[in-house]
Amino acid sequence: MSSNILLLPDRLLALIEPASTPVLTTLARFIFAAVLLVYYLNSALTKIPEGLINLVSPSFNAFAQIFPKEAEAVLYDIGQATIFQKLVILAGTWAEFVLPCLLVIGLFTRLAALGMIGFVTVQSLTDIFGHGGETG
Template identity: 60%
Template sequence: MILVTYYLRFCALMARADWLVPTLARLVFAGVLLSYFWVSGLTKLGDGLFGIFMPSAGAYAQIFPRAMEAVGYDHGQLGVLHWLVVLAGTWAEFLLSFLIVTGLLTRLAALGMIGFVALQTLTDLFGHGAIAEPGTIGAWFDRLPDSVIADQRAFWVFVLVVLAIKGAGPISLDRLVLRNAPWARQASPRPAPAQRQAP
């Protein structure tokens, strides 16, 4: 009985530290994935000042490997839709990562990054041929925790799901910006008024 009491006290203490979960999730994202996505984004930029609007040939090869192979790696032969997708993918790596780390619009940024990782994974599997490499895909419940797709990306998405559900936590721009904004107070749900009981 004493052990149960101590356990319940411990559980109550841990429940009060709930704010720490999204804060640590953002820290893990920053420590593990921020530089990965930013370096990946840098490889997609074109030359010069306007390179952010004119992605490199390597960007097209990363995102549309089969289409690039079909046109002899001349991205000038690809259409406007290809350019828009590559541009959006490049900007997403910078912008979504920045929003998550600073804790601004965190839930939307986390959902966007989950979509990005899903598209990245599909491109790796079907565009780059990883579907034919069992070691790269891996599997769950196989005692090997180091595959790129099934293991690593599952952890990436889990961290992002935590942020999408719990938000950025108290140490964030979301908290700073939204705490005193009058339009944010109006949008927040109000507790229902207490019902008077008849005498």
């Protein structure tokens, strides 16, 4: 009798465990969507001028946000941005749209999460060195 009582937690865990993985992954996606999805999508929308059709042409807003010192040096004229800067601006803008959406819908989640880690790192470095933010 006492051995059955001792095995009860193992039996309960064996019943619950198969359902826990889908529940936890769905809960993680929901929490991410509730907390960060709107932040990233709104941030991405500040980088494109007047509608999603302009996802292929960088704006001066994105230039000023991603390369603040270089943008100020050329008076925020996006036409004077280098090809490299334009590619970085476009890649960053697309990443702000695509990566959070991939995480929420559950496609390529590990790759998208790795991309988000890199994205947050680049954002932080831009804030520190580009905008003169403080560390710590």
